[in-house]
Amino acid sequence: MKCTTGKNSYGSKSFAEAALIDIHIYRNFPPDQGPQDIYQCGYCGDWHFTSKSTSRNERLQEMIDSGEMRRLQQARRWE
Numbered sequence: 001m002k003c004t005t006g007k008n009s010y011g012s013k014s015f016a017e018a019a020l021i022d023i024h025i026y027r028n029f030p031p032d033q034g035p036q037d038i039y040q041c042g043y044c045g046d047w048h049f050t051s052k053s054t055s056r057n058e059r060l061q062e063m064i065d066s067g068e069m070r071r072l073q074q075a076r077r078w079e
C-alpha cells in the first residue's frame with residue numbers, strides 16, 4: 001500500500017522489525033545511526049521506520065547488546 005508519508009510500508013510489526021535489522025546490517029550503521037524503531041502509521045495502518053527516536057526497537061537493542069549485530073555486519077563485509 002502506498003502511504004502519504006512516502007515511507008516504505010511493512011504489513012506487520014514483525015516484517016518491519018526484520019527490515020529494520022536488515023538495514024542496519026546491510027548499511028553497516030553504528031548503533032545510534034539509521035532508523036531506530038518502527039511505528040504503526042495513522043494514515044495507512046502499515047508499519048514504518050522511525051528515523052529519529054529516543055527509544056530503540058527491542059529486537060534491534062538485543063542484537064546490539066549480544067554482539068550479534070556487529071558479527072553480522074562484519075560477516076557481511078567479507079562477502
Ligand SMILES: [Zn+2]
Binds near residue numbers: 003
Ligand atoms: Zn503510512
